[in-house]
Amino acid sequence: MPISPLTITASSMVNALGRGKKTTLEALLQKQSGLKPAKNLDFSTWLGEVSDLETYPLEKSLQQFSCRNNQLAKLALDSDNFRETIEQAKQKYGPDRIGVFLGSSTSGSAETEMAYQKRDEKGDLPQNFDFMRTHNFTSLLDYTQQSLGLIGVGHVISTACSSSAKVFAAAHRHIESGFCDAAIVGGVDTLTETSLYGFNSLQLTSSEPCCPWDEKRNGINIGEAAGFALLEPSSKSGTANVILKGYGESSDAYHMSTPHPEGRGAATAMQQALDAAVLQSDDIDYINLHGTATPSNDAAEDKAIMSIFGDNVPCSSTKGWTGHTLGAAGITEALICMLVLENQFLPTNLNLTTPDPGLNSQILLDNTSRQVKYVISNSFGFGGSNCSLLFGLQ
Amino acid sequence: MKPIYINAISIAAPSLMGIDQAKPILMGENQWQLSDFPKLAPQLLPANERRRTTSYIKMALQVADEANQNADSLPAVFASSCGDLFIIDHICNSMTQTPKFVSPTQFHNSVHNAPSGYWAIAAKSQAASTSISTGNSTFSSGLLEAFTQALAQQKDILYVAYDYPTTAPLNKKTNVSQAFATALILSQHKSENSYGCIKLSITHNQKEKSLCLNSSLNQLQQSNPIADSLPLLEALCLKKTSSLYLPYLNSLKLQVDVL
Numbered sequence: 001m002p003i004s005p006l007t008i009t010a011s012s013m014v015n016a017l018g019r020g021k022k023t024t025l026e027a028l029l030q031k032q033s034g035l036k037p038a039k040n041l042d043f044s045t046w047l048g049e050v051s052d053l054e055t056y057p058l059e060k061s062l063q064q065f066s067c068r069n070n071q072l073a074k075l076a077l078d079s080d081n082f083r084e085t086i087e088q089a090k091q092k093y094g095p096d097r098i099g100v101f102l103g104s105s106t107s108g109s110a111e112t113e114m115a116y117q118k119r120d121e122k123g124d125l126p127q128n129f130d131f132m133r134t135h136n137f138t139s140l141l142d143y144t145q146q147s148l149g150l151i152g153v154g155h156v157i158s159t160a161c162s163s164s165a166k167v168f169a170a171a172h173r174h175i176e177s178g179f180c181d182a183a184i185v186g187g188v189d190t191l192t193e194t195s196l197y198g199f200n201s202l203q204l205t206s207s208e209p210c211c212p213w214d215e216k217r218n219g220i221n222i223g224e225a226a227g228f229a230l231l232e233p234s235s236k237s238g239t240a241n242v243i244l245k246g247y248g249e250s251s252d253a254y255h256m257s258t259p260h261p262e263g264r265g266a267a268t269a270m271q272q273a274l275d276a277a278v279l280q281s282d283d284i285d286y287i288n289l290h291g292t293a294t295p296s297n298d299a300a301e302d303k304a305i306m307s308i309f310g311d312n313v314p315c316s317s318t319k320g321w322t323g324h325t326l327g328a329a330g331i332t333e334a335l336i337c338m339l340v341l342e343n344q345f346l347p348t349n350l351n352l353t354t355p356d357p358g359l360n361s362q363i364l365l366d367n368t369s370r371q372v373k374y375v376i377s378n379s380f381g382f383g384g385s386n387c388s389l390l391f392g393l394q
Numbered sequence: 395m396k397p398i399y400i401n402a403i404s405i406a407a408p409s410l411m412g413i414d415q416a417k418p419i420l421m422g423e424n425q426w427q428l429s430d431f432p433k434l435a436p437q438l439l440p441a442n443e444r445r446r447t448t449s450y451i452k453m454a455l456q457v458a459d460e461a462n463q464n465a466d467s468l469p470a471v472f473a474s475s476c477g478d479l480f481i482i483d484h485i486c487n488s489m490t491q492t493p494k495f496v497s498p499t500q501f502h503n504s505v506h507n508a509p510s511g512y513w514a515i516a517a518k519s520q521a522a523s524t525s526i527s528t529g530n531s532t533f534s535s536g537l538l539e540a541f542t543q544a545l546a547q548q549k550d551i552l553y554v555a556y557d558y559p560t561t562a563p564l565n566k567k568t569n570v571s572q573a574f575a576t577a578l579i580l581s582q583h584k585s586e587n588s589y590g591c592i593k594l595s596i597t598h599n600q601k602e603k604s605l606c607l608n609s610s611l612n613q614l615q616q617s618n619p620i621a622d623s624l625p626l627l628e629a630l631c632l633k634k635t636s637s638l639y640l641p642y643l644n645s646l647k648l649q650v651d652v653l
Contacts, residue, residue: 001546001547042493042494096596096598105505105506109482112482112486112564113486113489115486116486116487116489116490117489117490119490119563123562123563124562124563124566125563125564125566125567129567130567131564131567131568132529132530132567132568132569135482136475136476136527136529137477137506137526137527137528137529138475138527138528138529138530138531138532139529141528141643142529142643142644145643145644151598151643151644151646152596153538153596153643154528154535154643155526155527155528155535155536155538155539156526156527156528157524157525157526158477158505158506158507158525158526158527159505159506159507159510159523159524159525160505160506160507166524169522170524170539170542173539173542173543173545173546174538174542176542176545176546177395177541177542177545177546178395179538179542179596193489193494194485194486194489194496194501194504197489197494197495197496198485198496198498198501198504199501200496201495201496201497201498201501202498202501202502249522249523249524250520250521250522251510251511251514251519251520251521251522251523252514252520253514253515253517253518253519253520254515255515256502256503256508256511256512256515257498257501257502264520265520268520381505381507382502382505382507382508382511383502383505383507383508383510383511383512383514383525384511384514384515385507385510385511385523385525
């Protein structure tokens with residue numbers, strides 16, 4: 001079903017590459033990864049960690065929300081002039097008419113992990129541990145709304161690794177049905193022991209830098225990231241910019257932690273995004289892959305892409321730069337797609353040396369300058385939750 | 395704005411197991427009394443999958459299945475304030491042990507969208523499905539999301555909301571002390587068994603949240619964020635035209651006009 005487009009009029013990002021869109025863009029152009037070997041774990045892997053977060057406190061009035069996840073949210077809100085642009089949007093729309101839709105798979109759950117380490121002799125958790133203001137998903141929304149002075153609609157989506165892609169769809173529906181006039185979408189995910197040891201026990205982490213689409217790929221590197229974007233109806237935004245033109249959402253209905261082997265749900269999500277944008281497969285100039293670098297994920301996504309696009313569209317996974325940022329992967333890669341459109345270049349597959357001969361889509365082997373008008377960003381998660389976003393130039 | 399019909403309701407809570415048992419209480423004919431929440435075995439799930447799930451997941455599937463009697467592959471909205479507290483407790487405990495180990499099944503069950511994933515597998519539904527939370531106002535946020543989805547398309551929407559309590563030490567830190575789940579089918583079209591229709595709006599007026607008409611339910615309403623649905627379920631079962639105010643973000647209320 002065709003949708004009316006939304007324009008991205010402001011955005012900010014922080015990830016293992018550093019703070020701000022310019023830092024991510026430069027790292028992409030210079031092919032410099034943010035991944036580093038993990039320390040202090042019982043197994044070896046590489047991580048996309050954001051440095052110096054511990055020393056980045058929340059506002060004095062919002063200390064009750066203090067946790068690594070909200071500190072990362074604040075770092076992103078304080079980057080790329082995002083706060084200042086939101087102040088202008090508040091003047092334009094009113095603080096009650098800007099929705100906030102955020103994705104996370106972790107929220108501040110690391111606080112609960114730490115609280116369990118500090119139980120007293122009776123087994124009770126520390127008095128000052130505040131589950132509802134740190135771990136509960138609403139913590140991220142409450143903190144973000146209060147930090148920005150917004151009092152409108154919103155919610156937190158947690159659908160594993162598609163979380164902060166699906167926020168674009170939720171924001172679109174809330175704007176379309178008149179519950180808000182504009183919306184902030186975003187995602188924030190931070191490293192937790194649960195996700196590190198959990199992915200390791202599923203044998204899905206790699207002890208080497210992750211290498212999506214490589215014949216030797218053997219798992220993910222977990223990363224942390226935050227990103228935000230302001231979406232306004234394209235008719236009201238005024239400036240030429242990057243627009244959300246389509247989205248697709250589907251379920252695999254296959255397995256909790258393994259994708260459908262033919263990429264059935266992934267293909268449905270991409271086709272829906274094309275239909276929503278009223279575009280054909282050959283209109284697409286680039287696909288930012290979910291491309292986690294597990295053998296089964298990349299194989300399923302490859303089949304899904306081949307079923308719709310054949311090998312006609314250049315594709316890459318940018319997880320070799322940032323790691324797999326789980327609940328923040330959707331927004332991180334949506335904003336990388338925005339950088340692709342603004343700068344008219346396609347990023348390569350960092351760490352890819354020998355493309356898997358069993359995978360057939362057109363995989364990029366180097367950074368490439370070319371005309372780019374429409375791009376797709378894929379995000380697929382546990383529970384078989386799929387989301388594809390289609391962005392274009394206005 | 396078009397009104398949206400509520401064409402099915404299901405419920406699972408102490409002494410409210412299924413809409414047939416719940417109706418006399420929701421319609422004020424009988425008093426509610428606390429009882430133990432039973433062990434559930436939703437038949438929708440194959441036995442081998444059911445063994446891998448928790449009480450929290452089973453409760454969500456039970457109400458989803460009861461509401462969606464036609465077993466349609468509907469787009470779905472799942473909403474839960476706290477997620478699976480049993481799994482959170484178990485994994486955080488295991489992170490204090492040496493060596494640290496997370497069970498693979500518990501890890502994939504730990505994602506907030508685990509009930510949604512199991513439901514899609516069991517119902518063979520490839521339709522879109524989302525899983526959300528906003529803490530104490532989770533029922534309202536989920537209802538609003540389901541409402542916007544129903545407005546945007548001709549298909550019926552399955553809305554499932556649920557929270558399940560845990561034991562010490564985590565129970566004292568959460569807003570859940572009793573099990574409560576409900577599911578609704580939202581539609582642009584009136585069905586034969588429709589309960590009526592609703593319109594939603596956000597109100598900044600300092601309205602108190604709506605309480606149950608049957609005051610014996612007030613204790614249950616305070617025991618689980620999803621139980622703030624009770625005044626709405628009462629109005630729908632009574633087919634009573636009313637304006638209800640459900641807790642929403644910050645000090646806002648979601649105004650639900652039952653028509």
